Amino acid sequence: MTNQTTNASKECSKFQQQLPEFFDSEVSMSDQPHLKTCANCSALVRDLEYIAVQAKLLLPIHDPSPVVWQNIQSVLTKNLHNDEQKS
Amino acid sequence: MKNTLRTTDANAPAAPVQPLTTEARPVQQHQRRNPPIAGELTAISQAQQGDGAAFEILYNMHKRRVYSLCLRMLGNVAEAEDLTQEAFLQLHRKISTFRGDSAFSTWLHRMAVNVVLMHLRKKGLQLVSLEETLEPTQEDGPRKDFGTRDLTLSGSIDRVTLERAVEELPPGYRMVFVLHDVEGYEHNEIAGMLQCSIGNSKSQLHKARMRLRSLLRQNMGGRAGA
Ligand SMILES: [Zn+2]
Numbered sequence: 001m002t003n004q005t006t007n008a009s010k011e012c013s014k015f016q017q018q019l020p021e022f023f024d025s026e027v028s029m030s031d032q033p034h035l036k037t038c039a040n041c042s043a044l045v046r047d048l049e050y051i052a053v054q055a056k057l058l059l060p061i062h063d064p065s066p067v068v069w070q071n072i073q074s075v076l077t078k079n080l081h082n083d084e085q086k087s
Numbered sequence: 088m089k090n091t092l093r094t095t096d097a098n099a100p101a102a103p104v105q106p107l108t109t110e111a112r113p114v115q116q117h118q119r120r121n122p123p124i125a126g127e128l129t130a131i132s133q134a135q136q137g138d139g140a141a142f143e144i145l146y147n148m149h150k151r152r153v154y155s156l157c158l159r160m161l162g163n164v165a166e167a168e169d170l171t172q173e174a175f176l177q178l179h180r181k182i183s184t185f186r187g188d189s190a191f192s193t194w195l196h197r198m199a200v201n202v203v204l205m206h207l208r209k210k211g212l213q214l215v216s217l218e219e220t221l222e223p224t225q226e227d228g229p230r231k232d233f234g235t236r237d238l239t240l241s242g243s244i245d246r247v248t249l250e251r252a253v254e255e256l257p258p259g260y261r262m263v264f265v266l267h268d269v270e271g272y273e274h275n276e277i278a279g280m281l282q283c284s285i286g287n288s289k290s291q292l293h294k295a296r297m298r299l300r301s302l303l304r305q306n307m308g309g310r311a312g313a
Contacts, residue, residue, distance in 0.1 A: 016224070019293060020292070050240050050244075052268050052296065054246075055249065055269050056269070058253075060152045060154070065170070069146060076142075
């Protein structure tokens with residue numbers, strides 16, 4: 001029993017170590033043999049895929065404060081004056 | 088389940104030496120997510136001729152995206168505003184060099200990313216930790232006795248929760264996560280930006296997602312216990 005558990009967690013370690021590559025490969029996750037037998041790693045993969053999908057839905061929601069444009073404008077005006085003085 | 092996490096081959100050579108034409112290049116994910124805005128082309132060409140009002144139009148079209156990008160990368164409002172300003176000043180200086188090889192937003196966002204990275208390098212922040220190896224599941228991963236199946240994230244997180252969890256990521260993790268998963272850059276592009284290897288970018292992204300999972304699950308646990 002103990003031996004079996006150790007083997008199983010070894011399999012999990014091995015699988016999880018390769019995960020970054022698996023996510024980025026052409027091979028579909030569902031074809032990974034380990035996932036057919038391991039509920040823990042399946043749940044892990046589902047979660048990580050879910051996070052990546054949700055991240056794509058994060059839209060820009062904040063506008064910068066109006067001060068940002070005011071600062072940009074004042075720098076541009078100053079630059080313009082400097083250019084005029086030079087020429 | 089189909090692997091949905093990738094779109095193009097990140098192992099492709101980083102910089103194919105080819106003339107850059109819009110048609111011949113594969114449409115990057117980043118570009119697809121940033122379709123051209125009505126009136127943008129006119130504003131660009133007017134701003135290129137020094138029209139201040141047109142530049143202001145461009146600012147208003149793009150300020151939200153650029154600011155959000157800076158804010159997510161930096162996690163700090165004051166710095167994000169400073170660097171948004173810096174990015175648009177740089178845009179003003181360089182807009183005459185924009186040739187339309189890529190979408191304007193792609194070009195501008197890349198400029199903003201570079202401004203942020205330059206700033207972080209000046210501050211001496213190590214963007215990608217090279218020594219850290221990917222330790223499988225000490226605290227982040229599933230444990231056998233944990234009843235993982237009952238605690239799947241799927242369907243449980245809203246944007247605000249995810250946004251908050253992203254803010255909690257360590258800077259190096261957050262950077263790669265924002266660039267890849269939120270902004271849609273490929274690993275080879277990120278490797279170029281962060282001056283690290285593609286493998287490093289992949290492992291950093293993985294660690295970021297693992298950390299997020301752990302943060303989000305804590306959040307779920309907290310809610311369930313409350
Ligand atoms: Zn497993």
